[in-house]
Amino acid sequence: MKTKLLLILFLSLYTATFAQFKDDEECVSKELSDRELQKLPWYGNNEFLYKYLAEKGYYNETKNNILYRVPIKFWIYRKKNKTGGVNELGIKRLMNDLNYYNISNKTGIVYYVSGIKYINKDKRSKLGYYVEAPMLTIFRKSKGCINVHITDMLRKRKLRRRTNIRGTYNTVTKAVILQSEQSKTSLTHEIGHYFGLLHPHRNYKKRKGKQEAVSRTRKFKGLIKSELICETNGDALCDTHAEPKLSKYVSSNCTFTGANLKDKWGDNYKSSVNNIMSYPAYRKCRTTFTKGQIAVMLYTASRNKNKCAWSTNCKKGKAYKRQYNFDVYEPDNTMKMASMISLNNQQYHTFHKIYKGKNKKETDKDIDWLKFKLNSTNKDKIVITTDDGKFAKSNIEMFLYDQNGNLITQSKAGSSTKVTMRASNLVRGWYYIKVNKTNKIASPNIADYKIIVTIKK
Ligand SMILES: [Zn+2]
Numbered sequence: 410m411k412t413k414l415l416l417i418l419f420l421s422l423y424t425a426t427f428a429q430f431k432d433d434e435e436c437v438s439k440e441l442s443d444r445e446l447q448k449l450p451w452y453g454n455n456e457f458l459y460k461y462l463a464e465k466g467y468y469n470e471t472k473n474n475i476l477y478r479v480p481i482k483f484w485i486y487r488k489k490n491k492t493g494g495v496n497e498l499g500i501k502r503l504m505n506d507l508n509y510y511n512i513s514n515k516t517g518i519v520y521y522v523s524g525i526k527y528i529n530k531d532k533r534s535k536l537g538y539y540v541e542a543p544m545l546t547i548f549r550k551s552k553g554c555i556n557v558h559i560t561d562m563l564r565k566r567k568l569r570r571r572t573n574i575r576g577t578y579n580t581v582t583k584a585v586i587l588q589s590e591q592s593k594t595s596l597t598h599e600i601g602h603y604f605g606l607l608h609p610h611r612n613y614k615k616r617k618g619k620q621e622a623v624s625r626t627r628k629f630k631g632l633i634k635s636e637l638i639c640e641t642n643g644d645a646l647c648d649t650h651a652e653p654k655l656s657k658y659v660s661s662n663c664t665f666t667g668a669n670l671k672d673k674w675g676d677n678y679k680s681s682v683n684n685i686m687s688y689p690a691y692r693k694c695r696t697t698f699t700k701g702q703i704a705v706m707l708y709t710a711s712r713n714k715n716k717c718a719w720s721t722n723c724k725k726g727k728a729y730k731r732q733y734n735f736d737v738y739e740p741d742n743t744m745k746m747a748s749m750i751s752l753n754n755q756q757y758h759t760f761h762k763i764y765k766g767k768n769k770k771e772t773d774k775d776i777d778w779l780k781f782k783l784n785s786t787n788k789d790k791i792v793i794t795t796d797d798g799k800f801a802k803s804n805i806e807m808f809l810y811d812q813n814g815n816l817i818t819q820s821k822a823g824s825s826t827k828v829t830m831r832a833s834n835l836v837r838g839w840y841y842i843k844v845n846k847t848n849k850i851a852s853p854n855i856a857d858y859k860i861i862v863t864i865k866k
Pocket of ligand 1: 598599602608
């Protein structure tokens with residue numbers, strides 16, 4: 410065990426030293442070596458990826474497009490007085506953004522929070538990039554999920570210069586490390602690395618043998634190599650453009666300003682600026698994954714040892730029991746993370762399973778928090794009602810709180826899926842609903858319910 414740890418440590422230090430000789434990048438992930446890349450089935454054969462998508466039924470619109478649900482464990486480094494890092498609202502925002510960019514790009518992967526661990530130590534609110542951060546990610550690691558570490562500052566010191574790094578993915582410990590202030594797509598980008606994606610500008614400064622050509626039809630001339638250049642050089646994907654590192658070549662209105670630059674074959678760059686794996690200085694420009702990138706992520710997920718636990722199709726044995734079916738309002742397990750429900754609009758929620766404790770035993774004690782706002786003091790009766798969902802029936806109990814956390818009322822102890830809670834004379838402000846399930850549901854089933862808040866005269 411010790412040898413293994415030492416080896417990992419050595420490797421991460423090696424990785425770090427290696428990165429030292431690269432440009433200053435905002436996301437300093439060590440990428441695959443050329444030799445590792447050459448082993449991948451789409452290297453020199455991008456057709457593989459499109460066939461893969463077809464095989465997985467990806468193009469079949471009638472099919473549920475979600476192939477994997479992947480849990481994320483957050484490790485939040487903050488000051489002793491619990492300031493800094495991100496709070497639960499921040500985590501909810503990170504998760505919403507992550508799922509937004511995955512769903513809008515139809516990547517087939519969605520994410521949920523499997524746990525949050527706060528580390529309240531002053532010295533950890535600034536992490537050193539080379540040693541401290543990799544070390545922490547060796548020891549703070551939960552199984553079966555993607556570990557995401559968040560600190561106020563991730564610092565790289567090079568000679569006398571200090572650079573702050575917005576985020577990175579450590580290929581050795583397989584951890585994502587982010588600064589607490591990042592762009593909306595930072596987490597999506599780093600998880601893109603976790604699922605095998607490379608920067609589209611990879612090797613853009615290198616010679617002909619490694620640089621990606623602008624032309625999509627240009628081939629190597631020679632006996633050894635005859636593939637399309639865009640299928641082997643750069644990120645080895647032809648459906649992402651060849652591009653320079655975009656930091657200097659994108660304007661604030663997201664247009665490409667590097668059209669005068671030429672590749673080694675003399676063609677002018679015609680880069681797109683919206684790829685999530687690119688580096689436009691204005692991160693708001695990043696919105697898109699290509700089909701090739703989506704296929705790489707799905708293929709990489711299919712080779713992960715947790716694939717069955719994450720898959721929505723794996724129905725065999727233990728793994729199936731570990732299925733999660735979280736709803737679009739997650740994470741909403743605490744009052745601070747409550748999701749919004751507008752009046753008279755029915756919502757659909759699930760009670761998914763959650764990991765608990767050191768042995769990662771699962772429980773189905775998922776709690777949902779919702780909130781609604783009254784814009785004026787309301788003399789009428791507020792009625793909150795739940796109803797059957799699609800899956801197993803759950804006995805529900807509800808609690809209503811004001812914005813200071815004072816209990817206003819509660820439903821009868823849960824003995825039915827259909828429960829009602831009433832309150833009147835509520836003053837203007839936010840109100841919070843906690844929904845519990847009081848019966849156990851046998852695995853692999855899952856319980857769910859519908860809920861609505863109405864005003865009755
Ligand atoms: Zn990156």
